[in-house]
Amino acid sequence: MNGSILALNAGSSSLKFRLYEVHGEQFSLILRGQFDGLNSNPHLAVKEASGKEIADLDLVLEDNMREDMLERIFEIIKPYTVNNPLRAVGHRILHGGARFSAPVLLDDAIVDYLETLVPMGPLHQPANLASVKLFRKIRPELPQIACFDTAFHVNIDPRAARYPIPRQYSDKGYRRYGFHGLSYTYIAGRLREISEYLSRKRSVVAHLGSGSSLCAMRNGKAVDTTMGMTPLGGLMMGTRSGTIDPGLVLALIETEGLSPADLKHMLYYDSGLVGVSGISPDLRVLLASDDPRAAQAVELFVFSATREIAAMAASMEGMDSLVFSAGIGENSALMRTMICDRLAWMGVTLDEEANAKNAAIISAPESRIEVRIIPTDEEVILAKQTALVIGEGAHGDAAA
Structure with missing residues (x-):
């Protein structure tokens, strides 16, 4: 695919974003930004890939804080997407449960399913999904891709995945899932690049x-x-x-x-x-x-x-x-x-x-x-997985 990808990593007190220009399999970082202190003293910092400062300011955010942040992101990236239209947004989603082992194009049914996993990630899952819902409200025509932090671990050794609890509960999906999967995906790729x-x-x-x-x-x-x-x-x-x-x-x-x-x-x-x-x-x-x-x-x-x-x-x-x-x-x-x-x-x-x-x-x-x-880079994995879904029309793979 060609165009731009916005990678979004939303946390409970921060929101990171990066804009990538994509040409085929080549990904170029255009700019990076971060909202910090969302629970106390909100601050926005944005820089181009060259290091040029675009924004560095304290913010006053109202009750619709996250919607305000997303609108600001669109304002910031607009000049950079004139010649390379924004094709999709890739979201880091903490938990994909037993259902997803690959990135997926989000729809109402999938968002509803991901809501059921909030108890498994009360710090992160609500913030992840809040950004998804707001993007779908602000830009409903823009594809939203979920990239799961659990996906890398879906096929770990079954003995590592299983808890020693009654089978009636493990059959319902109570198991070890593992997280930081986007980071581990990047590290696994870097290890291959260094040496097979x-x-x-x-x-x-x-x-x-x-x-x-x-x-x-x-x-x-x-x-x-x-x-x-x-x-x-x-x-x-x-x-x-x-x-x-x-x-x-x-x-x-x-x-x-x-x-x-x-x-x-x-x-x-x-x-x-x-x-x-x-x-x-x-x-x-x-x-x-x-x-x-x-x-x-x-x-x-x-x-x-x-x-x-x-x-x-x-x-x-x-x-x-x-x-x-x-x-x-x-x-x-x-x-x-x-x-x-x-x-x-x-x-x-x-x-x-x-x-x-x-x-x-x-x-x-x-x-x-x-x-x-090995310094990690979760956001470039978000961009690559998002481009893969958009380019291939993939809808995620159900875990075995």
Whole structure:
């Protein structure tokens, strides 16, 4: 296809967008923008691919905040789509359930189905769908494509997908789905570009950010992952607890009197780094603090990450490479050092100088496990998957 694609990544407190010019299989970034602080102090920043600043301003958004943001996006991109008409919008959708293993052209029935998955992603799914509905209202003629964060994991090892609960519930779709799939799709593609041999290796990819997960990957496909039916499971995160004993949840209900709503808020918003430290969900803040609670939170994050990396290796019966990605993984040399030091028993040895420089390969020559940094790019995957659907008239594949 030829034209432009708008890639939209809507979160609970931010909205990222990118405009790509597409000619056949060539994708060129035209501009990128982001609305931040939607729950407190809204701010818009937009730059062209060259780095030229288009907007950098604080906003006053009314009750129809998201509609206002989308109208602003159309105003911003209009001059850039005169000669390359906007063909479609690609939306990051957190959860596709058991039904979708590929991007899909959205219609009323699909949107209704995705609404039923909101309980599996209460932080993200409502924001994702709000943008879809508003775009369909503002520009009903413009195709809207859903690109699912769960799709990459649909065919993980059945033993990893199944929970040990009565079959009557697993038959209804209560299983491990996994998330950050757009990021892992990009990393799998980069591994193939670097080397087909590298792509075939047993790799653990560490997507570490405010939301964190791991993916055990071989031959470019997911074998296992840390997040489960919801993005609450797995690693300790900025505000999310990660996996905890279900008995603890029961005790909080029975002994502490917490309601389901109280528990949801605590586990999604008040746990993880901010819960343990009582200071901040931001690792940068905690690493700069001399408060012992901050150090305890950081140590627990490292402990959680290394324990789960070992679990991912067990799922593949070995590990040949470790890939760091996302905000923390790409930018924090100290966190990479702390994690890799705890993996020395597996044969991980860092090249400290390469690590400090954020080099592509940060393991020492003698390291049994190769350690890499690969910056992720979820938005370009959104654009490519959207172009594929528009170009082929695809309507998504039902998962087996």
